[in-house]
Structure formats: C-alpha cells, structure tokens
Amino acid sequence: MLCADPLVIPGGEGVKNEKIYVEQILEASNTYGIDRHSFIVAIGGGAVLDMVGFATAIAHRGIRHIRIPTTVLAQNDSGIGVKNSVNAYNKKNFLGTFAPPFSVINDSTFLKTLDPRDWCAGISEAVKVALIKDASFFEWIEANVEKLASREMPPMEELIYRCAQMHLDHIAGGDPFESGSSRPLDFGHWAAHKLEQLTNYNLRHGKLLL
Secondary structure, three states, X not given: OOOOOOOOOOOOOHHHHOHHHHHHHHHHHHHOOOOOOOEEEEEEOHHHHHHHHHHHHHHHHOOXXXXXXXXXXXXXXXXXXXXXXXXEOOEEEEXXXXXXXXXXXOOHHHHHHOOHHHHHHHHHXXXXXXXXXXXXXXXXXXXXXXXXXXXXXXXXXXXXXXXXXXHHHHHHXXXXXXXXXXXXXXXXXXXXXXXXXXOOOOOOHHHHOO
C-alpha cells in the first residue's frame, strides 16, 4: 500500500547536484512515517537511483530500498551496485554511502523508451567490462553488434544480464565496500567522473566510459 502519491523528480545528473531532492525524500519519510519496516521504491536511471539510495541510507540509518532501473547503464551496472551518492563541493559523488538495495527489478520494457544516445551508453559499459574481465563476452558483443545497433531486445537482455552478473560477482567476491583498492571494474571511471564535472555534466557518464 502506498503511503502517498509518488514523488516525481527530474532525471539526469542534475538530480544529484541539487540537495532539494534528497531533502524531499527525507521530508516525505518523516511526514508519512516511513521507517525501517517500510520500502522506498526508486524508478529511474542511474543518477536517480544514486540519489534516492543515498537518501534512504541516511534516513533512520537505512530504509529498505527497491531499485527499478530504466536505462541500459542502470540495469547492467549501477542498479545492482552497493554505492549511493550525490554531488557536492563541485565533486562527483562526494557525499555517499555503501548500502546494497533490498531488491532490484529489471524490466526491459523501459528500454524501449530510450533515445539512441542512452541505448548506446549502456552498451559502452558492457564493452568496458568485457575488455577488462571476459574475452568471450567481448567476442559475443562483436558477433551481435548489428543486432544491438538495431535495438533487438533479446541480445540486449543477454548483454545486460551478463554485464550485471559480472558486476555482482565482483561485489560479492572480496571487497564490496572498497576498503582496499578501488575495484578493477571502475577502471577508467576516475577520468570519466572528472570530465563530467569539467563539462558541467554536459558529457554523460556512458559517453565517457571508453
């Protein structure tokens, strides 16, 4: 049962730049008595999931959070990760937490709404992961590149599944909270994050991954 009407917020990196959106979620949690026995469901791309995940992690020391990612990049990477964050002090992801979601629901129907730019941005994450971790996955992408470019759904669903599984295996397999070195699958992110910030987020994360 919903405690109130859904809260509609903008998508894109701007939602992580303005503290008002975190405050709206915290205020709603207080107003409607949302506690650690409740669930907050976020439907959106990676930036929205990051911001909502941060808000749920700091309210009551952690409200159960369900993610429903709507982009390729969110479904194959950030949606199943343990990181939540917002931007502050002119730095990307300066404020954040490590808090795994209670559940993640990938619905491929959302992918049909994406423009070509966002469709391709998520594929770039899979290419990066394949180059780092799995030569056979890279060869599979090469063999299916025309189908992916033509927006055929079955190969995209397989690409998302394989990429997400590799991220999940890495998170579950050693250092999920990065108390040691940053995880290998973050290779290239340091440059991408800085370039995003330098362009005032006009260059998008997926565009910069490779």
